[in-house]
Amino acid sequence: MQAMVLDKPGGEFAFREMPKPVPAVGEALIRVHACGVCRTDLHVVDGDIRDGRYPIVPGHQIVGTVEAVNGVETLEPGMRVGVPWLGYTCGACSYCRNATENLCDAAEFTGYQRHGGYAEYTVADARYCFALPEGFSDLDAAPLLCAGLIGYRALSKAGDARRLGFYGFGNAAHILTQLAAWQGREVFAFTRDGDAVGQAFARSLGAVWAGGSSERPETELDAAVVFAPVGDLVPVALKHLRKGGVVVCAGIHMSDIPAFPYADLWGERRIVSVANLTRRDGEEFLAVVGKAGVRTEVSRFPLESTSAALNELRAGRITGAAVVEIGW
Numbered sequence: 001m002q003a004m005v006l007d008k009p010g011g012e013f014a015f016r017e018m019p020k021p022v023p024a025v026g027e028a029l030i031r032v033h034a035c036g037v038c039r040t041d042l043h044v045v046d047g048d049i050r051d052g053r054y055p056i057v058p059g060h061q062i063v064g065t066v067e068a069v070n071g072v073e074t075l076e077p078g079m080r081v082g083v084p085w086l087g088y089t090c091g092a093c094s095y096c097r098n099a100t101e102n103l104c105d106a107a108e109f110t111g112y113q114r115h116g117g118y119a120e121y122t123v124a125d126a127r128y129c130f131a132l133p134e135g136f137s138d139l140d141a142a143p144l145l146c147a148g149l150i151g152y153r154a155l156s157k158a159g160d161a162r163r164l165g166f167y168g169f170g171n172a173a174h175i176l177t178q179l180a181a182w183q184g185r186e187v188f189a190f191t192r193d194g195d196a197v198g199q200a201f202a203r204s205l206g207a208v209w210a211g212g213s214s215e216r217p218e219t220e221l222d223a224a225v226v227f228a229p230v231g232d233l234v235p236v237a238l239k240h241l242r243k244g245g246v247v248v249c250a251g252i253h254m255s256d257i258p259a260f261p262y263a264d265l266w267g268e269r270r271i272v273s274v275a276n277l278t279r280r281d282g283e284e285f286l287a288v289v290g291k292a293g294v295r296t297e298v299s300r301f302p303l304e305s306t307s308a309a310l311n312e313l314r315a316g317r318i319t320g321a322a323v324v325e326i327g328w
């Protein structure tokens, strides 16, 4: 089969021939139709995070059809499934036993320790294959699997915050703005300064306010979610919070957070990170996303142009989500 393979962190990322994978017991063989591009793929390819198993096929927002299963009763050939970033957990550690499998000590991640979706076929642990909502094409469903899903976990960390700031208006924020607006929240979208196109896009999806990240909104925020991998934004977001508010850092990798006055944290303000996802997050999010009328905005790239898609994302030139389409 054809696949995009990364030899080592920061190494060559190339389109090449690979053996078609064979599912082990408990796994499904999946014929891939689409795989969403995530900022985490950039961190993997660029070597910002280096705990993968190499060589690796990246890609962790996989939409495909089950072609075969091995010792699995929950899936059968012909079913459409989605495979997210969390690809395996042990089921036995204290995190797994306490509803925080996202923190599992022995977790494996799709497109990082397990081969991912920038390939014609992949295998996945059947426990981590989600049924996908109808009404989303394969391409449109792909960004739900990380941008949507981990965005949803980040939104949960904001509790019932009504006034919500989103820093970095890409993949995740374009989905979560629609969901948050449907929930009756007010979204304040912070883009790069001067990004009028991004700000108009945010307003078109239901944001009540959009501006540059150095701007101060006219009201205090109950919570802020920082999607951009830019540590400088954390103290900026903190300054706009009401007492008791929370800044949620949604990315797997972020540049260092600069020092800030303790007074800005005082008043029981909090800074938290979001790690990965649980199956429960996936089930909740995928059940509500259709009801909320969420639509994804997708730019498609063929498999052999995956590097170009990553370069466009790195340069901030993708509106909404980039998705790699595997042509069959």
Ligand SMILES: [Zn+2]
Binding pocket: 089, 090, 091, 092, 093, 094, 095, 096, 101, 104, 105, 106, 107
């Ligand atoms: Zn575990």
Ligand SMILES: [Zn+2]
Binding pocket: 038, 039, 040, 041, 060, 085, 146, 147
């Ligand atoms: Zn991701």
